[in-house]
Amino acid sequence: MISAFANTWKVPELRARIVFTLAIIIFIRLGVHITLPGVDASVIKEWMDNFRGNDPKSTGGVTAMLQVFSGGGLTHAGVFALGIMPYISASIMVQLMTAVVPKLSRLAREDGGREKITQYTRYITIGIALVQGYFVAKTLSSTGKIMYMPGIENIGRPLVPDPSVQWYCLTILTIVAGTMFLMWLGDQITDKGVGNGTSIIITVNIIAGLPGALIGAWNYFVQPENPFMAFVMVGLIILMLLVIAGTIAITEAQRRIAVQYAKRIVGRKQFGGQTQYLPLKVNYAGVMPVIFASAILSIIPTTLGLIPKLSDEPWVMSLIHQMNGGTAFYVLGGVGIFLFSYFWVAMMFQPSQISEDLKRNGGYIPGVRPGKPTADFLDFTMSRLTFAGALFLAILFALPVITGKVVGLPAGSPILNFFGGTSLLIMVGVILDMMRQIETHLLQKHYDGFLRKGKLKGRYDRAGNNLHADIASKNSLVLLWTVIAILVVAGITIYFYNQSHH
Structure with a gap:
């Protein structure tokens, strides 16, 4: 594996892609720390020093997810305050509409239809960013109602000294421009870099919190008056390694369906007669159900909490409390993960189309008749695999709650984000995708991949099809x-x- 990392710099195209991706990542992190115009950055700095610091017992749930998707842009009141969240929300809406609106469903199957749908997604992203940008600006001007900056009102100075109409307009435009620029950077990574741009942005934002989490874990577990807590930290590290290994195993696990091809003679050559395999992944949807469920859960309470007339209502306050590390957040999150897992598989996996392709090419599954019986068999098999994958995702999503109860930390603690849960799943999934793409480049240039025997299961389609795309x-x-x-x-x-x- 070490030689594979060294070989990445021997392929000029791959080296250029990696360098380009690193440069874009630096731009993303710089934008998080550039404060919005009209916001007193000294108030934020003083709040961070006095109230937040490296406190391991910060709030969780929706607040933690907002920090994950914005990469700290919200707490820094940066130009990337919304992060990539509006684009993810727009993608969810378009995916849902594509599934229920026949016109969009037909458009998705036409030549150039995907480009049109992507264009619609970007328009919806602008609309969502405008609404959420207004709510962020309204929250910044009402210091006492910032749920992701608890205690900032105790500083004694307003976060926004002059919340005029001009400031509102400038702040909203800046936030929307920052979101669209971030989305464009993600597209650039996808086209000219390594990996999927949107996923890499989320992963980079997660990794940005790693130093603070490590410092918080050290301060919390390494206590001179209680040496036993250090062993708890060692146990958490072992748990993290086990969860990473389990996540990789489930992500790469496949059910191989044997496919037999009939013998055909074309001219003087004989085709078919051999057995191939149709790989069905256990976790076919990857990290998308977790991202979708988290995005949906964060929209409702955040929007309600930012509406002036509703934010003080008792039921709204109770809902926000439940969504910030309460039981409701994890129950609804688990249900949402199950629903989105089956929804994603229904959208992307087409058993009828696969059955027709097999029949057209003279292939059949032994013991199953071609046509509709083959489609039913594939649908039934994938449904069982999806249940296993969705159950694993739901357990991993709730793992911080279980771990936090054992070690005495709240579920939303940044320490637990790296010992299980959504953050760890996203990081592992994105890193595996990047390794597949890099390995594809290495194998096509006749270098060894990351594994001495065989290669990573699955193939990064974009890398294979667009290996010589513009860089x-x-x-x-x-x-x-x-x-x-x-x-x-x-x-x-x-x-x-x-x-x-x-």
Whole structure:
């Protein structure tokens, strides 16, 4: 495996893709820390120093998911405050409409239809970002109602000194522009980088919280007056390794359906007569059900909490409390994961189409008649596999609650995000996808993959089909890294200038 990582730099195209992806990731993280215009950044800094710090007992549920998708952009009041959440919400809406609206369903199957649907998704993203941007601006101007910044009202200074109409307009436009720019960066990673851009953005935002989680875990578990707590931390690390191994095993697990092809003679050559396998993945939907369920759960309470006339209602406050690490969040999340798992499989897995393709090419499943019986068999088999995959996702989603009860931490603690749950599942799934794509490049250039025997199960379709797609030129990469260097130097200069004047 170590030699495979070394070989990645020997393939010029792959090296350019990796360098380009790293540069875009730096841009994403810089945008999180650029404060919105008109917001007093000193108030945020003082709140972080006095109230949040590295507290391992922060709120969870929806608040934790907002931090995951925004990468801390909300707590920093940055230009990427909404993160990629509006685009994910728009994608969910379009997927649902495609399943129930016949016109969109036909459009998805036509040539160029997917491009049209992607365009509609982006338009809906702008609408969602406008609404959520207004709610974020309204919350920033009402300091006492920021659920993701508890205690900031105790600073004694307003977060927004002058919340005028002009400030509202400028803030909303900045937030929408930041979201659209982030979506564009994700598309650039998908086209010219390594992996799926949207998934990488979410993963980078998750990993950004790793240093704080490690510091919090050290401060919480390593206590001189109670040495036994250090063994609890060792047990959590072992649990994390076991969960990662189980996640990889379920993600890569397949049910191989034997397919026999009849013998055919075309000219002087004989085709068919051999047995091949149709791989059906246990976790066919991957991390999408978890992302979809989390996005849906975060929309409702967040929207209700930001509406002025409803935010003080007792039932709204109770709902927000339940969604921030309460039982309702994990019960509804588990149900949502099951529903979205079957929904995603129904959208992407077409047993009738597979049956027709097998019949057209002279293939059949031994013991099953071609045509509708084959489609029914594949549908029944995939339904059972989906149940197992959805059950695993639901258990992993609820694992922080169980672990937190044992070690005395709330389910939304940032420490637990890396010992199970949604964050760990997303990271493992995205890293496996990136490794598949990198391995495809290596194998096509006659290098060994990450595994000495065989290769990673599955294939990254985009890498295989667009192996020689457009990549960033050397001049573009040099310009990109030059801009990053200028921004980093400017940021360091501003930081030391502010420190010298305090």
